[in-house]
Amino acid sequence: MKKAFSFLLMLAFLIVGLPRAYAENSRDEVVKIAKEQLGAPYRFGGTTPSGFDCSGFVQYIFDKIGIELPRTSSEQYQVGTAVNKEDLLPGDLVFFKGTYKSGISHSGIYIGNSEFISATTSQGVAVASMNNSYWKPKFAGARRVMEESLPPGQFYDVSSNHPAYKAISELSKTGIISGFEGSYFKPDLPVTRGQAAAILNRYLRLPASSAKTFSDVPLGMPFAKDIAAVKEAGIIAGYNDGTFRPYENITRTQMAVIIDRAFQLSKSPIMASTTAKYNDVNPGFWAYSSIVAIKAVDCTGVFNRASFNGNGYATRMEFASAVYGAIQALQK
Incomplete structure (x- = not known):
């Protein structure tokens, strides 16, 4: 039988709008750091574990892995690259509109299984389903600010336990x-x-x-x-x-x-x-x-x-x- 020859396909990704370059980061690490803040209280304008607002929380988490993000949700919505909802990966930013004002008004971090973590006024830092009756109709989009080129033969949407x-x-x-x-x-x-x-x-x-x-x-x-x-x-x-x-x-x-x-x-x-x-x-x-x-x-x-x-x-x-x-x- 004829043998096919291996080839290497390396993709380079440009993340637009980030103030500094960064090395590849683990998505699991982002989720881990974010979950360490579960239960932290909400404070309007807060950017530390003593009190976060939504964008302050997102900014704090990504600063821990060396990625600088803008301060507000609407500004964060302008960085990185757009991601379809069905292509979301842990560590992607998710945005919602019409929560307390019109337009982009809330940001969080996707953690997998249609869930995201964010700083909320009612519960502080908490995990919620993107498909619940409150968040689903308010979903406005997602952005990716950390992107790793996977080795040949590996894909984000085909895990190692996938039958194929x-x-x-x-x-x-x-x-x-x-x-x-x-x-x-x-x-x-x-x-x-x-x-x-x-x-x-x-x-x-x-x-x-x-x-x-x-x-x-x-x-x-x-x-x-x-x-x-x-x-x-x-x-x-x-x-x-x-x-x-x-x-x-x-x-x-x-x-x-x-x-x-x-x-x-x-x-x-x-x-x-x-x-x-x-x-x-x-x-x-x-x-x-x-x-x-x-x-x-x-x-x-x-x-x-x-x-x-x-x-x-x-x-x-x-x-x-x-x-x-x-x-x-x-x-x-």
């Missing part, structure tokens, strides 16, 4: 599948036909006689050569109207079929003794052998479930797991 961690990590290290800016993998995003072609061909390294094969895949399009290669190899075909539809999401059934075609899984010796099956896939179904093959070679546990749900979109995590399982099976 090894598959994602190994495929990423060898350049077969890539992540997104900021060391995110976004495992639950669907996979498109163009992405599927590129991922497979980064491992297979199939040649193409011509990159111009479909009316909707111009030569300058990313993955054009990969799309042409997998088409010539009979792995992913186009449509009757001459299009490939590279941005169309693939279903789990389509994923199973194209990975089976790419690695010839249903013809491999492992299928002779497999007992793999799904309760929603009948033996007479046209893609039955391909679907069963995905489960038979799975070494992550991602496909170890009763139902396959073939009409649902295949996610990046599932596609990576299926490709990794196929590679491991053929290397045995």
Whole structure:
């Protein structure tokens, strides 16, 4: 089998508006220091453990790790980089509006599990859920003021106990599948036909006689050569109207079929003794052998479930797991 070559992807991050540079800091340390102040009293204008207001508390905690922040919540909201709520990590700043005045009026520190810690008028420094009835409608945004470039194969949103961690990590290290800016993998995003072609061909390294094969895949399009290669190899075909539809999401059934075609899984010796099956896939179904093959070679546990749900979109995590399982099976 062909071996993919490792590559290093190092991201540099610019934190705008911070008065001084800083070394990489542990997010766990920020949370630990913040929690040490639980129960500290509230004092308007306070910036010490004898009494904090919300922005004074945030400023105090980050000063402990060498990051200087502005004094007020509205000023703090202007530093760092914006972060989507679903991408929050411990140590990110969270902001709320309309608490005691219009606009940004409260800041805190995200600690994980949809919770944040802040200095409140009612409880002093306390932990609260971002989803409770008071804070959820007042959420205004989040900012990241500490950012570490993760090593190749590691992502903020794929922990080491994630079932697909090894598959994602190994495929990423060898350049077969890539992540997104900021060391995110976004495992639950669907996979498109163009992405599927590129991922497979980064491992297979199939040649193409011509990159111009479909009316909707111009030569300058990313993955054009990969799309042409997998088409010539009979792995992913186009449509009757001459299009490939590279941005169309693939279903789990389509994923199973194209990975089976790419690695010839249903013809491999492992299928002779497999007992793999799904309760929603009948033996007479046209893609039955391909679907069963995905489960038979799975070494992550991602496909170890009763139902396959073939009409649902295949996610990046599932596609990576299926490709990794196929590679491991053929290397045995």
